[in-house]
Amino acid sequence: MRWIKGVLRIKEWQKKERARELEQLRARTQALKEEIASLEERMAELERIIKQAFSFEKLIEYKSLLSKKNELERALEELEREAEKKKDELKLIYKDIKAVEVVKGKLEMERRRKEFSIEMQKANLLHLIKKLLVFLLVFPLTSFDQSALQKKIKAKNEAKVESELKAVSKELEEKLKKLEEERKKLEELKRVEPKKEEVSPDFQKLIAIFNKADPDEAGAIMNNMDPNLAAEILLNLKATQSAAILSSMDAQKAAQVSQIMARKKAQFKKAP
Structure with missing residues (x-):
């Protein structure tokens, strides 16, 4: 169960980071909106002045403000798109946390059921x-x-x-x-050695979590994980992420997991 706690710790950290980034984006968005509103007030004032007494100087200022306003609006749209992206990422993180908690609950219930049966x-x-x-x-x-x-x-x-x-x-x-x-x-x-046919959906979610996790954090978790499970996860990760996690693990544990991975790869090649 220690590895599940480790995964939850990663997801909680990701949740806080995304929430912090989203809050920063919202603050920047609000600042841009206020700046645009200020520009619009000045532009409206210049329009009145130009209508009353035409002036090239005021017209140039108006066009300059209009150009700046357009630039700020483009930046605002970009920030809003980024904020939506962060919101979607935050939603996925919440779903991942819920999925891991469900797996944790199932394992705990199964363990208790087995102990009660005995x-x-x-x-x-x-x-x-x-x-x-x-x-x-x-x-x-x-x-x-x-x-x-x-x-x-x-x-x-x-x-x-x-x-x-x-x-x-x-x-x-x-x-x-x-x-x-x-x-x-x-x-x-x-020992929590999941069989793909039994926990395939949850295992796939676990793969997605480790694919997004910080390699150092993931490596620390895998140091306490069953080597067979760690090898199975690493074999299903992106090659770059798998290598980064392996390099951050304890040398002895990494060597053990690497041997299991090599053996599994050899078995895959022999399979018809």
Whole structure:
């Protein structure tokens, strides 16, 4: 789960950066609007003056202000387009954060479900053991002489106990087998090695996040990530981004991940 926290930390940083950039653009946009409004007031005043008493000097000033106004309006349009772009980026970041939080929630729920399942199976095993003890207490073996009828009853009871014990033993073995399978699944879950066919949409979102992330930040996160997962992510990133992240990682971890990547690439080439 540490790598998910790392991804969320990156997205939170990106969110703050985009929000700060958007606020700066809005401030610059407002300043330009105020400057344009000031120019328009002066131009309106010059129009009145020129109409009352024509002057080349005022006309030249008017044309100069008009040219400046047109230039500012073009700059304003550019700022507004940039602001819209930042708003769209901010929306995508919010979506990414929500997607990662959903993945985090699913993994947490699955982990709890597995742990609960194991606890329940342990409780069932205890119940079976108690049941076994009851059989042993109810039908104790005796060493004193018995009549033919008693021996017959004893033999019948022993046969019944043996049958019950076999059934209980079989059930116990099945429970133990299931418990071992659940334990292995839980270990796999804790290693968080996603299979593409199971988490493809979420994994693609994760790829998009790392493609946009700062390489140093991403490298720090991958230092704490399972090497197989890190290799899988890097193989799906843009080549330049993948190389930048690898170079920012711990040397030993980077070497380990690089070996896994090379092995996976070789497997891809061998695949029909």
